[in-house]
Amino acid sequence: MKDAIETHIPTYDDVLAAHARIAPYIHRTPVLTSQFMNELTGADLFFKCENFQKAGAFKVRGACNAVFGLSDDVAAKGVATHSSGNHALSLSYAAGRRGIPCHVVMPRTAPEAKKAAVRGYGGIITECEPSTTSREAVFAEVHARTGADFVHPYNDPRVIAGQATCSRELMEQVEGLEAVIAPIGGGGMVSGCCLTLSNIAPHVKIYAAEPEQADDAYRSFKAGHIIADDAPNTIADGLKVPLKENTWHFVSHHVTDILTASEQEIIDAMKLTWERMKIVMEPSCAVPLATIIKNPDVFRGKRVGVIVTGGNVDLDKLPWM
Template sequence: MRIPSYEDMLAAHERIKPHIRRTPVRTSDYLNDLAGCDLYFKCENFQEPGAFKVRGAANAVFGLDDEQARKGVATHSSGNHASCLSFAAMRRGIPCNVVMPRTAPQAKKDTVARYGGRITECDPSTSSREAAFAKVQAETGGDFVHPYNDPRVIAGQGTCSREFMEQTDGLDMVVAPIGGGGMISGTCLTLSTLAPETKVIAAEPEQADDAYRSFKAGHIIADDAPKTIADGLLVPLKELTWHFVSNHVSEIYTASEQEIIDAMKLSWKHLRIVIEPSCAVPLAVILKNPDAFAGKRVGVVITGGNVDLDKLPWMQT
């Protein structure tokens, strides 16, 4: 599989500009004081479909030739990639078929449906997801846009860090959640050329810590069906994302379920924005490891804001 380049990211940014938002960067004096560093939050939850994944999805969809586009696109996703690919396909006027775990938040299923995506549900495991997807793709012939192990997707995700650096006049570190590694890979792709002195830090739930264990072991370790409130971080690294993680990530930190919930509540209260549990993991690890971030200019990617408001994590503890 081809490794995307910095030039691919630049081309992606031009391609997707009509279909994405240049999302704002927010700060909080309270959170700065609490963390002991200067925090800058890139609010990708303000994208129209509510997540950063619209960048990679739009790059893939609008990069298709007309013949392939007529057959549409297909994917499997726990939610945000499904909704973002459905959004991009709607913008181009082509079909989109998605396989989603039956346990995915209803808010994410509703978003997919609103954008015209056709949903096939599966059991909540990587093996079940991939088996169900193989059947759907065989029936539809749609172009497979992998949620993260796709050069087009990673190049699209890399556009977020380009904007981030322009909006902050430089950062010492950028911290983002890691599941399959699409955002982290895009961040590495961009910063390794644009700002090689900026460290890339990944944040992961303790209960879905396969990327952390892979990073320490030096090879991919995949869990089939981890359980965590951070439902966007349930999938394992793949070949392409492992390339970026193993070569460019400086460290991976983990946070407990309660630490994630606490960070989510802090974000809602002090940033006054709606974010998902998955997006709270970076703040959780920053607060948990203050010495690693003390006095630094730290960028945090808020990756999405699609939550079920009737089932918030602190209502279930």
């Protein structure tokens, strides 16, 4: 089954409505700085810490916007999605707050910590093989059986508008930003950054960061059309999915560049953040810092917002152990 999401580009008015709608259910997350990181990179870095967000990830923003925007009749049948983890547990959190069912298709290889969080929030998991093909096929069965409202993890305009509230907060919290960088998989967070910044701060450059071993967004960006890998293998489990039509619109129109990092560079950046900033981030979230360290000439002397997208880590399987 192809993801049956209407191609619809959200507006900045949708962002403002989303922020008002989700305010009771999310944190306004802090922005942290590190003199060590600034000296290391030669840039002034401002880390927007969505690892401190409800459910441990930025995705609760888009999930809450979708869930609390449903009519009572539609909500009664619940919501459904497919996700490797953070969207799954975020949608489960949002559905639980509204008191409706949440059906989630997850790869059997998804981190156990994320599966446990989904179940803890009341989500009902159906497992699939770790490929886009299997994920969409299994989801088609679950969707047909339940009749639940499909909340796509990133291609849904309601989700993109919700994610855009993160960069809106960042621009209110930090003056004079010259660039923002976020991880890219399917492109929900990056699209949200594009949506916000193109409207309120069009001078700010937008960068996306991606693993070398799952670089389909990078190759899409260079080719000028979507290139989708079916089952890439990377430690950054949240970045294995391909761009879709709605997110490609924002990436192709507003992103300055996409930068990549190796598996070891991602692990090193993750460990460095744990050691120096004392914050828990998952591998996917370390990719932006890894690319900043790798490309100092791009960011040197600039004030850069870094979106730390989540902190849901399997503590028994840390990558440097």
